[in-house]
Amino acid sequence: MATKKTITAESTAPVITVRDDIDTATRLRIYRSIFEIRETEQRAHDLFLQNLVKGTVHLSLGMEAIAAGCGVAMEPGDLTFCTYRGHAHTLARGVPIEKVLGELMGRDIGLLRGKGGSMHLTSVEHGVMGSYAIIGAHLPIACGAAWRAQYKGQKDVSVCFFGDGTTNIGAFHEALNFAVIWKLPVVFVCENNLYMEYTPISEVTAVKDPAAGRASAYGLEPIIGNGQDGDEVYRIAKAAFDKARAGGGPSLLEFKTYRYSGHSRADPAKYRPAGELEDWRQNRDAVKVYRQRLIDTGVSEDEIASIETDAKQKVDVATEACKASPPPPAELLTTDVYADGGWAWRN
């Protein structure tokens, strides 16, 4: 296979080798996932502007390759733990689009029938064990799930996604130490999109690489990858998952990436320097990068177009299904507070 130009987070035009260690079927899965996430997140954005999505949404526009690369690298039965910016990771495990959009829209069709919302997407049947909206809380929880696998001799890996801002909260450090001393099959994936909410991460972090820079403190290898390149994400993730599955203990991965929108829908992201967003969009966009990768590896334009058309259509169909769905019934208000299905705290 010929040497091709590709892109990393550090510069817009370095040269690395396109390796043929990933088969085409896998690449097509990765692209389908990247593209579906892009289209769905864009739709979530549009539905918000139509006031059909209420509250707030935290979009992964720009960051799709990480969820997609990791999602494809995961085995059925592996567990996903993600944050309030978790639409992408949820979709990447095969959760139907209408269940995600429906939850954002507060409809009965939603994944949680409107009881969770955008920040709490969960689908146990797809291995999506929850989206956690308190920064850092899910790292120890992922450790617990990994402990169960270790204790019961089960082979699944717990994969925990979080942002660069999470690396400065206590639970991050407690979880890393805990995972290492118990040698748990858990992989921590830091999506470093350069901003903790509204502030550049470099301004509030003691080390240059917020996750990788801490790895050595816990006896872990510092691993940094280009989060805009689905192949690189897939390779790094797969290696870490294989290691965990084989009993080799936890890994901490840091992927450099960029979010196109603000932190949430209330954030216009005015704090970013002029030209930064345009640079990422034009030169390192996850969809563009991977589309080119497919072409470079011999996938036909027709095949790519059919994936794209199919994804757009799925998003359209899902949107209509959500609009047609009724709101959750009133009786849902008090269900599942306790295991008996209800809310009663007294006799």
Next chain:
Amino acid sequence: MAELTYRDAVARGIAQEMQRDPDVVFLGEDIAKAGGVFKATVGLYEQFGPLRVRDTPISEQAILGAAMGAAMTGLKPIAEIMFSDFIAVCFDYFANEFSKSRYMTNGQVKCPLVVRTGNGGAARFGAQHSQSVENWCMMIPGLKVVAPSNPRDVVGLLAAAVRDPDPVVFFEHKSLYAVKGEVEDGEIVDTLGTAKTVRHGTDATIVALALMVPRALAAAEKLQAEHGINCEVIDVRSLVPLDTHSILESVGRTHRLFTVEENPRLCGWGAEIVSIVADEAFYELDGPPVRITTPHIPLPSADILEDMAIPSVDRIAQTVRRSLES
């Protein structure tokens, strides 16, 4: 029938459940090889081994997060938070995580776990190691809250907590660890949400929890002996679920209610009980319901000061007598 200390009963209760169910695992600081700082878990490490009884770092968030992750994927973990005061450093898991996951996920995620913790004062540990914080947990929908007052209930309620499909916070009282009591042989499994009438009486109902139960009992004996006042004493045992039937039924007979709480006054659990009684048993009341609590202060360390703060036998007896006789 054996006479056990409250602390021995903790180990017996955990052992009973670990023996029954291999999915029951136990983690916490110093709980394994050291047998617990209160020596309440001695022998479990030896009996069940390092995979099931695990020492952790001083990482309360990691302990509870791990317990939750394990619970939601199939284990039945028991986690220890050494002093209940430390709940404050990992309150997220109580307030936001294992309490709410079932509801938020529309029933998909279940967290059958138990958090055991050393609660309460009278041990001269000062303001950060002496609090009664059961009310912190009582206010969170999705949690169950239990606090036994005697060795037999420790075993029975701990077993019930481990078998319960919801997250249960199990408050052991530090000042009761040395107290002895009869515990029958064989498996003991109690029922959460059941109060127990530990003394029958006709003149007033005293509702108490944990360390306040023996004190309320002693006060009742004193009132009987010195003033001929015959009090009924109810051990609430479980704040959530709350056995209001037992309390309302008793107030329906005695027509007077006293709650004895170790919490500082504001928003202590007695307030909820008084509110329910004032509402539903209003026309049974022959006098205002009275709360006997620790004042709204941090607990001091010096014995003479701490004893003034936490409801004592004398204070309970005097309050009841004054209220009934004035």
Next chain:
Amino acid sequence: MDVLMPQLGETVAEGKIKVWFKSLGDTVAAGDNLFEIETDKVSMEVPAITGGVLSEIRAQEGDVVPVGGVVAVIGDSASAALAAGAKAAPAKAAVPAPVTAAAPAAKAPEAPKPPAAPAPAPKRSTVAMDPMREVRTPERNFGPVRLPNGVTVTPLARRLAFEAGVNLAQVKGSGPHGRIIAGDVQAAMASGSGRAAVSSGPTLAQVKALYKHVPYEEVTLDGMRKVIAKRLVEASQTVPHFYLSMDVNIDRVMALREELNASAPKNAAGAPSFKLSLNDLIVKAFALALTQIPAANAVWAEDRILRFQQADIGVAVAIEGGLLTPVVRNADTKSVFTISTEMRDFATRARDRKLKPDEYQGGAAAISNLGMYGIREFSAIINPPHATILAIGAGERRPVENGQGGVSFATKMTVTLSCDHRVVDGALGAQLLGAFKSVMEAPATMLI
């Protein structure tokens, strides 16, 4: 497609258009920034989510639009020509503007209804639900916590007293500050003090047991029946009644009535303009009697008596399911015609249950007339706090001894005055009844 003012954070109610990046008629692509908005939290560009032609701009720079309000419309190419035409016109004129001008610290306007969302708004579910059943509040009350004499009663004591029919006014409190506690009520029950003459009667279960072999229909009590039951039990138990009866010759008052009715002007159809009833005249006569015996024109008020100058008289009106007692005010000074008109109105509205509370409250005495049913005589229960009630029997021709030692016939009516002994003693009651008889038998005085 409508371009809406987005919700920029859950606490934001409106946004101000800071700057427009596009002009009317411009072709826009999805993702192009249309305008920038400013809220109290942020300022932010709003992109188009669909391509087309900006065919309408409804809010100009500086305008404030509520969240969900339409800011602009992006049309397809068909409407482009239309927009191009409109472009020449001043932009403001093209705007039907559901917007308010920007004002400093403009409060959220009385939310102009957000336009219908593109999708049909789903119907709200209406399933009945009661998460508030966490507390079961008793539905009954057992009387006030503080008695009129200032003594307080514990909730339990109130319930016990109510259930046992103990008059709390006669119970001495042994609790703090003289509060009546359950023990005081129990002592009163045991000793019989404070115990009303009649117990509250057998329980539902006891009554049902008596009739278990007999078919019956159960009638639940409506509000009026409950009030009647409660007030009359209270009255018969707490008001010391005694009864005075007297025969009244009504020949002259009947004649007067006939004369007056005959004089009534007739309308075109020959119907008289008024028709006095005997009862109207009785009301007037009783009113005059009350003013003549002012000590009896009074009510009992716990520890004192209130006497009145005017005669306000309640008149019992039977209605479906019970009775009401509207009060004729100042009956002593009103003409019989006025009384008659008022009574007719009262009776009609009482039957429709349209009386206002202040129309059946008050008064110092009442009249209950069962003469039209042929009742010869009866005694009535006083309607507290009235001091008396006058029960009217049927007028009938009775033989009387005439001046010549023979027998002649006169129309006579037996009336019975029930008196509250606390206000009206025997002699006083007799005086009142005598005064009534005098007026009735010399009815011309009613016309003065």
